Amino acid sequence: MPSMSKNLKYLTAREVFARNLKKLRMARGLSQEALAEEAGLHRTYVGSIERGERNISIDNIERLANAFGLAPSKLLENENSR
Amino acid sequence: MPSMSKNLKYLTAREVFARNLKKLRMARGLSQEALAEEAGLHRTYVGSIERGERNISIDNIERLANAFGLAPSKLLENENSR
Numbered sequence: 001m002p003s004m005s006k007n008l009k010y011l012t013a014r015e016v017f018a019r020n021l022k023k024l025r026m027a028r029g030l031s032q033e034a035l036a037e038e039a040g041l042h043r044t045y046v047g048s049i050e051r052g053e054r055n056i057s058i059d060n061i062e063r064l065a066n067a068f069g070l071a072p073s074k075l076l077e078n079e080n081s082r
Numbered sequence: 083m084p085s086m087s088k089n090l091k092y093l094t095a096r097e098v099f100a101r102n103l104k105k106l107r108m109a110r111g112l113s114q115e116a117l118a119e120e121a122g123l124h125r126t127y128v129g130s131i132e133r134g135e136r137n138i139s140i141d142n143i144e145r146l147a148n149a150f151g152l153a154p155s156k157l158l159e160n161e162n163s164r
């Protein structure tokens with residue numbers, strides 16, 4: 001379906017994670033600072049992750065997933081490719 | 083179900099990833115060296131990831147997922163908690 005093609009472009013794992021993180025954070029009404037506090041990370045670090053600037057590690061993926069009460073795999077799921 | 087309790091212990095994201103990686107690699111009949119080559123990583127690095135010794139980054143999670151032709155989220159899925 002050509003009309004959907006812009007939603008089906010290849011996203012890197014970083015981009016998928018960044019998008020999921022921001023979406024979840026906003027859905028919960030959390031500031032970057034509040035999420036960072038909950039996950040034991042720095043506010044500016046959360047911001048840079050949401051911009052896809054940092055190569056986040058699996059331990060920090062887990063910290064953020066725990067802050068949301070979700071499985072780490074959920075934060076890596078690409079909604080457009082399921 | 084008490085008889086399943088040993089399968090339901092909490093596994094860290096590293097442990098889940100390590101287990102999935104090894105299981106997939108062996109299911110495909112690949113050596114650590116062959117997988118490392120395919121993913122553009124070092125053989126000893128793949129070994130240390132399978133032992134849960136390294137805090138792997140999202141970019142390297144993606145390299146390994148690509149080597150298997152799977153979504154990165156798949157390598158983080160905990161079979162025991164779905």
